[in-house]
Amino acid sequence: MPVENMIVTPWEVKGEIDYDKLIEQFGTEPITPELLEKIRRHTGELHLQLRRKIFFSHRDLDWILGRYEGGERFVLYTGRGPSGAVHIGHLLPWIFTRHLQEKFRTRLYFQMTDDEKFLIRPDLTLEKTEYYTKENSLDLIALGFQPGETLIMPDTRCARTFYNMALEIAKHVNFSTGRAVFGFEESSNIGIVFFPAIQAVPCFLESMLTGEKVPTLIPAAIDQDPYWRMTRDVAPRLGYPKPAQIHGKFLPSLGRKEKMSASLPETAIYTTDSPETAERKIMNAFTGGRATVEEQRRLGANPEICPIYFYEYFLFVEDDAQIGRIFQDCRSGKLLCGDHKRSLAESVSKFLVRHQELREKARDRLDEYLVDDQFLEMLRR
Numbered sequence: 073m074p075v076e077n078m079i080v081t082p083w084e085v086k087g088e089i090d091y092d093k094l095i096e097q098f099g100t101e102p103i104t105p106e107l108l109e110k111i112r113r114h115t116g117e118l119h120l121q122l123r124r125k126i127f128f129s130h131r132d133l134d135w136i137l138g139r140y141e142g143g144e145r146f147v148l149y150t151g152r153g154p155s156g157a158v159h160i161g162h163l164l165p166w167i168f169t170r171h172l173q174e175k176f177r178t179r180l181y182f183q184m185t186d187d188e189k190f191l192i193r194p195d196l197t198l199e200k201t202e203y204y205t206k207e208n209s210l211d212l213i214a215l216g217f218q219p220g221e222t223l224i225m226p227d228t229r230c231a232r233t234f235y236n237m238a239l240e241i242a243k244h245v246n247f248s249t250g251r252a253v254f255g256f257e258e259s260s261n262i263g264i265v266f267f268p269a270i271q272a273v274p275c276f277l278e279s280m281l282t283g284e285k286v287p288t289l290i291p292a293a294i295d296q297d298p299y300w301r302m303t304r305d306v307a308p309r310l311g312y313p314k315p316a317q318i319h320g321k322f323l324p325s326l327g328r329k330e331k332m333s334a335s336l337p338e339t340a341i342y343t344t345d346s347p348e349t350a351e352r353k354i355m356n357a358f359t360g361g362r363a364t365v366e367e368q369r370r371l372g373a374n375p376e377i378c379p380i381y382f383y384e385y386f387l388f389v390e391d392d393a394q395i396g397r398i399f400q401d402c403r404s405g406k407l408l409c410g411d412h413k414r415s416l417a418e419s420v421s422k423f424l425v426r427h428q429e430l431r432e433k434a435r436d437r438l439d440e441y442l443v444d445d446q447f448l449e450m451l452r453r
């Protein structure tokens with residue numbers, strides 16, 4: 073596999089992704105069976121995304137769990153760049169985060185980087201990022217995050233609280249490190265050069281507000297890792313614990329090979345798509361199937377490259393025995409792609425109807441989740 077085609081940065085993910093290679097390149101740790109066992113002791117049955125290695129890599133997760141077992145708490149931190157509609161791929165790490173919040177009964181700091189998206193996307197105004205902040209928050213609330221313990225923080229509304237800490241962080245990161253980690257160029261605007269300090273702030277927020285040293289665990293897709301590498305280097309200089317991470321994979325797109333991308337709307341399913349639209353996208357998807365039914369019956373298909381199979385594996389088929397059978401039936405030629413697509417379309421449609429209902433109900437509850445400087449100041453001890 074030509075790994076040179078793989079690009080994974082916070083602002084670009086392209087090509088066929090080799091996750092083992094990323095562990096090596098980024099210097100993270102694979103999640104071992106021993107670590108899974110340690111997690112299981114606290115969560116009961118392992119979450120689908122752990123059983124199936126969708127969350128596959130980490131930094132210091134063992135350390136956080138060790139402290140937790142010793143009676144010390146931690147907090148969760150994740151986020152979203154509000155640049156457009158949310159698709160199902162975005163939901164994956166949030167669904168997993170929601171699970172962690174429930175099992176470990178922790179606070180979640182959720183950052184909305186409206187500033188970041190404004191800076192890097194020529195087409196976005198601050199009005200639009202504000203609009204998407206609200207719209208995207210509905211998707212989060214619909215997933216059932218704990219009100220009161222889930223703080224959705226748009227950067228432009230929390231700027232006063234974030235700014236001083238961002239200054240402390242920024243002072244310890246020189247331009248050459250920033251360029252190496254984030255790939256800044258001569259043409260990069262000066263806002264985005266400072267921005268990583270803002271994304272680092274929530275890693276220390278609980279400690280900053282409470283005056284205790286509370287570690288933070290970040291569940292997120294692995295493309296965000298450069299931020300955490302930078303933040304972990306700075307942490308000891310500021311006297312804060314290094315943030316720990318658990319890294320997720322990307323949901324592949326319905327097309328060939330790429331991760332699901334908001335820039336190719338026909339190959340991604342948005343949470344706001346009608347069931348009919350979702351079905352059309354699924355029926356038009358690439359598969360691991362053969363050219364003809366006859367050939368497929370005779371030779372079987374390849375689930376290992378098939379988005380239909382991936383969707384079920386990542387999200388829509390919970391039962392391990394069932395996903396195993398689907399794999400075998402693709403392989404053997406017993407299951408044809410048309411039937412497989414219809415069955416996925418049905419699950420997706422059920423999911424969308426329910427999600428959209430909850431999403432609309434969430435409109436009245438935005439205030440319970442969206443916070444600002446004033447709110448954060450009230451948490452200060």
Ligand code: TRP
Nearest residue numbers: 150151152153183185271292296
């Ligand atoms: N930069 C992220 C994005 O573009 C948003 C984000 C901010 C984030 N803080 C985070 C994502 C923490 C994961 C974890 O989507």
